Amino acid sequence: YYEDVMDLFTRHDVRQGERSWTGSDLPKFCVQTSVEIRKDPKYIKALLLENLLDCFLYHPDVETTEYKDPSKTTGEGVVRKCTFYKNSSNPEYIYEEIVHVDDERIITCTQEDNRPSMFSYLGTVVKVEDIDELNTRLEYSILYALKVAPLTRILATSVIKENMKKQVYRYAQAVKYHCETGNIATYTVDYPKPYEFVEITNIYDL
Secondary structure, eight states: OHHHHHHHHHHHHHHHOTTSTTSTTSOEEEEEEEEEESSOHHHHHIIIIIOTTTHHHHOTTEEEEEESSTTOOSSTTOEEEEEESSOSSSOOEEEEEEEEEOSSEEEEEEEEEOOOOSEEEEEEEEEEEESSSSOEEEEEEEEEEEOSOHHHHHHHHHHHHHHHHHHHHHHHHHHHHHHHHOSOOOTTSOOOSSOOOEEEOOGGGO
């Protein structure tokens, strides 16, 4: 898992360069959570690892998903555009590149987005593990970097960390909700609490 995280950071830094918000000079963080889902592992793997346009079914903030290049729809190198709920006059979006996918995990890397925020999404690492024929364990990680001025980082870091811890838990619970109920997981659903997560702080020291 840690090798996946480091590889994702490296790929993103190489692509974006030092002048980007996510250049190697910015502090980077990772939050992780896991959840057990009462659903056939084959179904969940197809949902998360193969059907790349089905993101809107299980992501609570995504309204629509489309391919950036309709001629490239499978495997590594695929780029999908996720458009979010909220402002219909100026929709927020994110372009995600699939940088790795295999039989049990998918790693995405953010190419660009227009979401106003004090942090930048670097990407996600999602791992699906078989428990038995009817139950699955999902591990969900979000990687991000602060994009605030150095003098305000101390104040902003704790606020952003708390937000991201809640977000990663909410995303995993949304997958569970969709898989177990068959309903689309939207931002209006009241997902379970308390939040459970693991924070990986000194990512470059792992």
